[in-house]
Amino acid sequence: MARKRKELEPDTDVNLIPAMNLILILIPLLITAMETLKLAVINVATPQIGPSSEVTPPDQAPDEKPLKLTIALTDRGFHLYARDQVIENKDDPLGPTIPKKDGEEVVDGKPVPGKVYDYDRLSQMLSDIKDENPVEENIIITAESHIKYRYIIQVMDASREKKEGDKKKTLFPNVVLSAGVA
Amino acid sequence: MAEEQKQTYEILSETYEQEMLAKKKAGKKGGRLERPPKLTITSLMDILTILLVFLLKSYSTDPVAVTPSADLDLVKSKTMLQPEQTVTITVSKSAILVDNAMALAVKDGKVDGSQKRGGEDGYFIIPLNKMLADGMEKQRRIAAVNPSAGKTLGVATIIMDGDTPFRLLTEVMYTAGQAEFNKFKFLTISSPEG
Numbered sequence: 001m002a003r004k005r006k007e008l009e010p011d012t013d014v015n016l017i018p019a020m021n022l023i024l025i026l027i028p029l030l031i032t033a034m035e036t037l038k039l040a041v042i043n044v045a046t047p048q049i050g051p052s053s054e055v056t057p058p059d060q061a062p063d064e065k066p067l068k069l070t071i072a073l074t075d076r077g078f079h080l081y082a083r084d085q086v087i088e089n090k091d092d093p094l095g096p097t098i099p100k101k102d103g104e105e106v107v108d109g110k111p112v113p114g115k116v117y118d119y120d121r122l123s124q125m126l127s128d129i130k131d132e133n134p135v136e137e138n139i140i141i142t143a144e145s146h147i148k149y150r151y152i153i154q155v156m157d158a159s160r161e162k163k164e165g166d167k168k169k170t171l172f173p174n175v176v177l178s179a180g181v182a
Numbered sequence: 183m184a185e186e187q188k189q190t191y192e193i194l195s196e197t198y199e200q201e202m203l204a205k206k207k208a209g210k211k212g213g214r215l216e217r218p219p220k221l222t223i224t225s226l227m228d229i230l231t232i233l234l235v236f237l238l239k240s241y242s243t244d245p246v247a248v249t250p251s252a253d254l255d256l257v258k259s260k261t262m263l264q265p266e267q268t269v270t271i272t273v274s275k276s277a278i279l280v281d282n283a284m285a286l287a288v289k290d291g292k293v294d295g296s297q298k299r300g301g302e303d304g305y306f307i308i309p310l311n312k313m314l315a316d317g318m319e320k321q322r323r324i325a326a327v328n329p330s331a332g333k334t335l336g337v338a339t340i341i342m343d344g345d346t347p348f349r350l351l352t353e354v355m356y357t358a359g360q361a362e363f364n365k366f367k368f369l370t371i372s373s374p375e376g
């Protein structure tokens with residue numbers, strides 16, 4: 001009896017080494033193929049060359065002038081327009097609505113002191129405009145021709161939503177890019 | 183039955199000890215045994231199998247593949263919208279590509295005037311428009327046989343370097359608009375903190 005058992009013993013173990021080999025190859029392969037960067041998109045409508053009159057929300061009263069909220073990025077700051085009127089900066093009526101503020105700009109990975117766009121103030125101002133026009137969702141963004149793409153994306157971020165404590169307030173998520181200001 | 187087994191093991195271990203002793207005496211250190219001790223790898227297998235299943239589950243093929251390079255510095259954004267399978271227009275520091283095929287070269291954030299209709303001041307980039315029109319034609323043919331692909335008809339994903347001037351962006355969008363693309367998706371690196 002004992003002898004019989006002894007003879008059978010080697011067959012009871014399954015050889016797991018080939019399976020182990022396979023798994024050990026597959027795991028590093030999958031780890032390297034895994035996405036480390038999470039990509040996302042921002043929806044943007046076609047730029048309009050000339051006056052962008054189609055951006056009026058359909059439920060707006062016909063006699064009321066469309067809001068046509070526009071942000072223009074220039075070297076000096078943000079110029080805001082609503083209902084074809086400039087939103088004036090009380091401190092500097094001839095300057096931009098929101099001038100650049102002192103801060104640090106990252107150039108080639110190093111912070112350099114200089115003037116930076118004031119996104120917090122822009123977000124706050126847009127939030128106030130949203131309170132006055134709760135149905136409006138469109139915003140027109142335009143810029144001087146040399147303004148870098150990264151600032152336009154940041155303006156889109158600032159105009160899409162605003163953090164209010166734990167909640168997020170949706171501002172103007174429908175972006176329309178307009179041709180540059182001269 | 184259990185006793186017999188116990189006895190067998192006892193005999194075996196005795197033989198093993200005797201063998202070792204004999205080898206030590208003979209001056210052979212760590213000599214090979216006839217029966218090497220077995221390694222239990224079943225628990226390790228369990229861990230690896232769980233890990234493998236987890237990795238396979240989290241592994242997803244992104245519709246847009248971007249190869250990071252010094253030429254293409256993607257911008258971070260707080261947006262969370264998922265990319266979709268569309269025609270892609272990549273604008274790097276040195277070139278414009280349509281679906282990873284080279285369309286034309288870019289220098290200092292500008293397209294050469296000879297490549298544009300109307301020269302330096304023009305918006306219409308001729309080689310880009312040609313490639314986009316071909317891309318549109320391809321999309322249409324796919325949409326004709328596969329209605330679910332028709333959802334992204336006329337949508338283009340723009341992958342752009344952060345330092346590209348606004349002027350080039352409008353030129354690219356205008357040219358794409360002329361090739362009947364009317365919706366755009368700007369690809370960014372999702373970073374909820376900004």
